[in-house]
Amino acid sequence: MSWQTLDRKSVPEGHLGPALSAAAQEKIRSFFPRYPTKRAVMLPALHIAQDELGYVSIQAMRDIAGLLEVPPAAVLDVVSFYTHFWTHPKGRKTIVLCRSLTCELLGSQALQTAIEQKLGIRDHETTADGEWSFMTEECLAACDYAPCLQINEKMHKCVRVEELDKLLADPQNDKLAMPRSDLYDRPVQA
Numbered sequence: 441m442s443w444q445t446l447d448r449k450s451v452p453e454g455h456l457g458p459a460l461s462a463a464a465q466e467k468i469r470s471f472f473p474r475y476p477t478k479r480a481v482m483l484p485a486l487h488i489a490q491d492e493l494g495y496v497s498i499q500a501m502r503d504i505a506g507l508l509e510v511p512p513a514a515v516l517d518v519v520s521f522y523t524h525f526w527t528h529p530k531g532r533k534t535i536v537l538c539r540s541l542t543c544e545l546l547g548s549q550a551l552q553t554a555i556e557q558k559l560g561i562r563d564h565e566t567t568a569d570g571e572w573s574f575m576t577e578e579c580l581a582a583c584d585y586a587p588c589l590q591i592n593e594k595m596h597k598c599v600r601v602e603e604l605d606k607l608l609a610d611p612q613n614d615k616l617a618m619p620r621s622d623l624y625d626r627p628v629q630a
């Protein structure tokens with residue numbers, strides 16, 4: 441079999457995904473006064489992109505590269521380092537299960553097996569109906585309530601396998617009891 445050459449310089453139009461809206465781009469620019477360099481706005485920019493699109497598309501990476509005046513590869517470096525950032529669309533709700541030591545000692549692996557069997561998906565996959573995505577993540581900073589998981593941004597503590605059906609069926613399972621932090625939503629005054 442001969443070697444195949446991969447074209448890493450061009451991306452087929454259909455693989456680019458959605459672009460950032462003008463509002464998202466403006467929000468990214470509004471972070472510039474907070475940081476010493478445009479490049480330092482990388483993480484806020486990626487959060488804004490994933491908030492808006494549900495994931496960080498290739499086109500969004502290009503948009504961010506243009507805004508921050510860095511090569512697109514520098515954006516991809518960061519996206520591919522953090523499991524938090526998705527490069528393909530997520531479901532409407534994402535379950536983030538802690539895989540670190542305390543949660544593992546108190547049953548997170550059994551929870552993972554139960555979630556995967558119930559939803560029919562593995563880590564970083566999405567159900568065919570687009571309702572659920574699943575991922576594991578390092579410590580969620582709630583070790584004293586292990587094992588824990590998040591559904592979107594809502595934390596669920598001391599989760600037991602027996603409670604999983606009820607938890608997933610609850611329409612409020614991703615509703616936050618308090619307003620979301622305005623870190624990314626508040627307009628910044630220069």
Ligand code: FES
Nearest residue numbers: 538543580582583
């Ligand atoms: S080990 Fe699971 S929240 Fe810290």
